[in-house]
Structures are given as C-alpha cells and as structure tokens.
Amino acid sequence: MRRIARVSLAVAAAALATAAVHSSQWRWHLPTRIAPPSVPADNPMTAAKVELGRQLFYEADLSINGTMSCGTCHSQKHAFADDNRTRPGVHGDPGRRNVPGLANVGYAATLTWADPSLTSLEMQVAVPVLGEHPVEMGMRGKEAEITRRLANDPCYARMFRTAFPEVNGAIDMSTVAKALAAFQRTMIAFDTPFDRFRQGRAGAMMPAARRGADLFFGRADCASCHSGPNFTDDGFHVLDVPMRSVDRGVGEVTGIASDNGKFRTPGLRNVTLTKPYMHDGESPTLIDAIRRHRSVASIQGLSDTDTADLVAFLGALTDQHFITEPQFALPMKACGKKL
Numbered sequence: 001m002r003r004i005a006r007v008s009l010a011v012a013a014a015a016l017a018t019a020a021v022h023s024s025q026w027r028w029h030l031p032t033r034i035a036p037p038s039v040p041a042d043n044p045m046t047a048a049k050v051e052l053g054r055q056l057f058y059e060a061d062l063s064i065n066g067t068m069s070c071g072t073c074h075s076q077k078h079a080f081a082d083d084n085r086t087r088p089g090v091h092g093d094p095g096r097r098n099v100p101g102l103a104n105v106g107y108a109a110t111l112t113w114a115d116p117s118l119t120s121l122e123m124q125v126a127v128p129v130l131g132e133h134p135v136e137m138g139m140r141g142k143e144a145e146i147t148r149r150l151a152n153d154p155c156y157a158r159m160f161r162t163a164f165p166e167v168n169g170a171i172d173m174s175t176v177a178k179a180l181a182a183f184q185r186t187m188i189a190f191d192t193p194f195d196r197f198r199q200g201r202a203g204a205m206m207p208a209a210r211r212g213a214d215l216f217f218g219r220a221d222c223a224s225c226h227s228g229p230n231f232t233d234d235g236f237h238v239l240d241v242p243m244r245s246v247d248r249g250v251g252e253v254t255g256i257a258s259d260n261g262k263f264r265t266p267g268l269r270n271v272t273l274t275k276p277y278m279h280d281g282e283s284p285t286l287i288d289a290i291r292r293h294r295s296v297a298s299i300q301g302l303s304d305t306d307t308a309d310l311v312a313f314l315g316a317l318t319d320q321h322f323i324t325e326p327q328f329a330l331p332m333k334a335c336g337k338k339l
Contacts, residue, residue, distance in 0.1 A: 026047060026050065026186075031190050031199075034190055034229065037104075038106075039185065040120060046182070048162040049164075049182040050179075050182050050186055051159070051183075053180045053182045053184070054331060055159070055334065056180050057069065057071055057184075058071040060072075062137055062139065063090050063137040064090055064139055068137050072087075073128075074102055076329055078273050078323075079189075079269075079270035079274050081098075081100060082099035084099075084276075085282065089135045089137070091138060093134040093136075095134060096134055096247065097114075097247070097281070098113075098276060098278065098279060101269075103187060103267065103319065106184060107229075108230075109234035111123070112264070113264050114252065114253060114263050114264065114279070115250075116236065116253065116254070121180070121184050122178055125176070126177070129173075143172070146171075155335040156171070160175060164178075187328060189321075189322040190229070190269075190319065193316040193317075193318070194209075194313075204316075205316050206316075208312035209309075210313075212314070212316075215310055220306070225237060225265045226267075232265045232266060232268070234264070234265065236262040236263060237265060238260075238262050239261075239263075239295055247279070268317055270323075271318075272314060277289035277292075286311045290307055
C-alpha cells in the first residue's frame with residue numbers, strides 16, 4: 001500500500017479501525033437549514049466506508065506506477081484543487097483542464113467540467129483512474145491489478161470487510177468507487193465569513209466584501225449563474241473568450257454543435273484557494289477570471305473598484321476549517337499502526 005501527498009510518496013498499510021468505524025450510520029454536522037447531500041440508495045454512508053475512502057483517496061497504488069493518488073492533484077491546502085494550470089498524468093500526458101476544488105462536491109448535480117452524463121461521485125471515479133482522454137492514473141484494463149494490490153494488504157482486506165459486509169468485503173472498482181464517493185461527500189464547507197454574516201454576525205464581513213456581495217447579487221448579476229448555497233447553477237454555459245487550444249467542452253460529449261464551448265459553472269466556495277481559474281487554468285487571478293466574463297453585459301460596466309469589491313466578497317467564501325480539518329488529511333495511522 002502506497003500513500004502520496006501531492007508529489008511525495010509514502011509507503012503505508014491502510015486504515016485505522018476503531019469503534020467509530022463500525023458505526024452503521026453517518027452523522028452529518030451541518031448548519032441549520034442545510035440538508036445533507038444526496039446519497040445513493042445502494043451506497044449508504046457509514047463511518048467504515050468514509051474511513052476506507054479517505055485511505056483510498058491518498059492511495060498511490062490506484063495508479064499504474066504507484067506515483068499518483070487522488071490527493072496528488074486534489075491538495076487540501078488548495079481546497080482540494082491544484083495550483084497548476086493543468087496536471088500531467090502518470091505517463092506525462094499533459095492535462096487538458098484545470099483541477100477543480102472539492103468543497104461540497106457531494107451536492108454537485110454533475111461532475112467534471114464538461115460531461116453532463118456524470119451525475120454521481122461513484123461514476124466520476126472512473127475518469128481519473130481509468131480515463132484515457134487524457135490518461136491520468138493509467139489503470140484502464142488493469143482493474144484486476146487494483147484488486148490484487150489492495151487484497152494483498154491484510155489491512156485493506158479487513159477494512160473492505162467492515163465497510164462492505166453486504167458483498168463479503170469484495171474489493172473491486174465498484175467498492176473502491178463507493179468508498180471514495182462516501183469520503184468525498186463528507187467534504188463540507190459552510191463555515192465562512194459570508195455564512196456567519198448571513199447568520200446575523202454583522203462584523204463577519206469587511207465593508208469591501210459587503211459591497212462586493214451587493215454587486216454579486218445585484219448589478220453585476222453574478223448570481224444568475226453562480227447561484228444557490230454553493231454558488232453554482234450546475235449548468236453549462238459558453239463564455240465568448242479566446243482559449244489557448246480548441247476544447248469543445250460539452251460538445252465533445254454530446255456531438256451537438258450548439259454545445260461546443262460549454263463548460264460547467266464552478267462553485268465558488270473556497271475560490272480564493274483554488275487558483276488558477278477557469279476550465280483551462282488560463283486565469284491566474286480572480287481579477288483575470290472576472291475579466292474573462294467580459295462578454296456578459298453586467299460585467300462590462302464594472303469599474304476597477306467594483307472588481308476589487310467582488311474579489312473581497314469572494315474572499316469571504318473561504319472556509320479555513322476545510323483546509324485544516326484532520327479528517328480530510330493524509331492518514332497518519334493504518335489499522336492501529338503509524339504509517
């Protein structure tokens with residue numbers, strides 16, 4: 001079993017099995033009026049499954065040469081995004097699109113930048129692990145190797161039995177995907193200055209951020225697309241801006257000409273931590289990203305001061321707890337032993 005935190009490889013065993021791991025239900029800790037994310041009927045949340053998913057999230061043996069895990073590209077200090085424009089795969093294949101952050105990813109109606117058919121976290125796991133356009137972790141056709149690697153580790157065998165008793169602890173792409181999805185659904189980020197301001201704490205946001213909020217929900221009309229508690233309509237839109245290379249976006253999946261250039265509206269929670277921006281990573285700062293929206297009439301009339309106020313508001317969407325929460329971090333123990 002191998003662990004990798006960003007680019008560092010660490011040899012490891014597996015997950016910590018505690019009394020909490022044997023819990024049959026998952027307790028959500030959410031603000032008032034925020035419902036839990038939707039959970040598929042065939043993948044109920046349990047502490048055992050979440051803990052297994054956390055171990056797998058940092059498991060480099062899910063890549064063909066043991067050099068890449070989910071956590072390689074999705075770094076906690078960057079709100080589980082990546083600070084590169086794109087990230088190359090295990091064989092050096094250049095990445096095509098910017099790595100999105102994972103704050104509240106369990107609430108997303110669709111996953112990835114441009115595939116409306118990916119509607120669950122369980123389905124999305126195949127994109128980095130098995131995908132070939134581009135190759136990321138390089139395991140297409142090597143699913144049996146994933147089973148072999150994990151099953152040969154006694155700790156993983158134990159964890160899968162605990163997490164998936166209904167299938168006798170089967171270790172395959174289905175249970176790997178379910179565990180990873182369960183862990184990602186726990187990546188909740190609702191503790192921001194904006195949230196505290198909405199709860200009645202007037203001093204939670206600075207004056208510039210308040211002005212930016214007024215613009216965001218008012219004259220700038222950002223909320224027409226960046227709507228709801230996660231600041232996304234989960235829709236796919238075209239921005240009339242130049243791109244470094246031809247990327248058909250949704251049109252590449254659907255084959256429909258009118259879908260060319262459409263990309264998913266990203267959520268904005270923790271956005272100050274997830275630079276660079278846009279689907280191609282071509283916007284190094286939030287100011288650049290706002291200017292990429294210049295085809296939107298409501299953005300054209302913004303002054304430099306207005307833009308600075310919008311950036312201040314976006315800064316008020318940062319959940320510092322999210323990037324320091326130990327339960328999201330690289331595990332330091334496996335089956336009661338230090339890694």
